[in-house]
Amino acid sequence: MDSPFKSDVLKGKVALLTGGGSGIGFELSAQFGKHGASVAIMGRRKQILDDAVSVLRSQGIQAIGLVGDVRKQEDAARVIESTIKHFGRLDILVNAAAGNFLVSPENLSPNGFKTVLDIDSVGTFTMCHEALKYLKEGGPGKGPSGGGLILNISATLHYTASWYQIHVSAAKAAVDSITRSLALEWGTDYDIRVNGIAPGPIGDTTGIRKLAPEEMKGDPRESMPLFKLGDKWDVAMAALYLASDAGKYVNGTTLIVDGGLWLSHPRFIPKEMVKDLSRVVEKKSRKAPTGVPTSKL
Ligand code: HXC
Numbered sequence: 001m002d003s004p005f006k007s008d009v010l011k012g013k014v015a016l017l018t019g020g021g022s023g024i025g026f027e028l029s030a031q032f033g034k035h036g037a038s039v040a041i042m043g044r045r046k047q048i049l050d051d052a053v054s055v056l057r058s059q060g061i062q063a064i065g066l067v068g069d070v071r072k073q074e075d076a077a078r079v080i081e082s083t084i085k086h087f088g089r090l091d092i093l094v095n096a097a098a099g100n101f102l103v104s105p106e107n108l109s110p111n112g113f114k115t116v117l118d119i120d121s122v123g124t125f126t127m128c129h130e131a132l133k134y135l136k137e138g139g140p141g142k143g144p145s146g147g148g149l150i151l152n153i154s155a156t157l158h159y160t161a162s163w164y165q166i167h168v169s170a171a172k173a174a175v176d177s178i179t180r181s182l183a184l185e186w187g188t189d190y191d192i193r194v195n196g197i198a199p200g201p202i203g204d205t206t207g208i209r210k211l212a213p214e215e216m217k218g219d220p221r222e223s224m225p226l227f228k229l230g231d232k233w234d235v236a237m238a239a240l241y242l243a244s245d246a247g248k249y250v251n252g253t254t255l256i257v258d259g260g261l262w263l264s265h266p267r268f269i270p271k272e273m274v275k276d277l278s279r280v281v282e283k284k285s286r287k288a289p290t291g292v293p294t295s296k297l
Pocket of ligand 1: 098099100101102103107108109110111112113115116154155156157168199200201206207208210211
């Protein structure tokens, strides 16, 4: 699908994306590149990065791949230094690296819980911490949106509660909190905007393969009427909005890109029934003196 944004909205910008070699992170890398940014992608697996960089370069995008694990502070620092060495600046940091698996709380070891928090929450903070000195520099081409931008990829799992996702829900709740705290503190002190995106189920991603495995039976729309798969493109367009000057007054928000799914629950009365039923209830309540339970009438 074509982008509704002009192809130069990120011209001259340098973006570093953790988890940028696959899934949503890769789509963001490609769309940022197609809109003028140079991109550095960070991930643990060299082969995946190499393949991703070849695809990006074949599309005319300036791209490099940097192997590293966001759980290691020394990797974070090295990857950021390499980005600066290669491209000379850093304008946008996207924290898209994440870990996930379905598990019930009683089958999740404390180390399993910690592993996901280490990747999603501590990893996000570590990358922000190490990138600050470059993000706050700004410099030529800074544009009306001020200093740098941080974009944290979150989820909606923790808005209510989600089955078999206690670890990820806790991790993403922390990510959203980091987004707001840094938006306040670094927005004030360094003119850095910090925002998030909370995608719903996105097709053709590791997330959807792990959370809704093909082996799973049943139609999710029975329990979630608003369920439909999004595209990685949908998340990338939201990211472009936040990363470009279109989003220059947006700071500290996490934009939900889920088609409304997190609001979803089954109808409790069929639509055909609600009009008549509602009138009956109104009539009954007019007859009943207040305070007298209707069961006594
Ligand atoms: C129970 C599990 C488990 C499972 C791992 N563990 N997988 N427990 N069920 N399926 C436990 C292990 O037993 C171990 O605890 C601890 O977690 C660490 O596991 P390791 O395999 O040693 O960790 P590591 O090799 O570092 O791998 C990290 C990982 C892995 C998170 C477990 O899945 C991974 O690398 N994922 C990265 C890619 C990924 O998941 N992407 C999806 C993102 S989707 P013990 O106690 O045994 O030592 C996403 C969507 C969000 O984020 C929501 C959208 C709606």
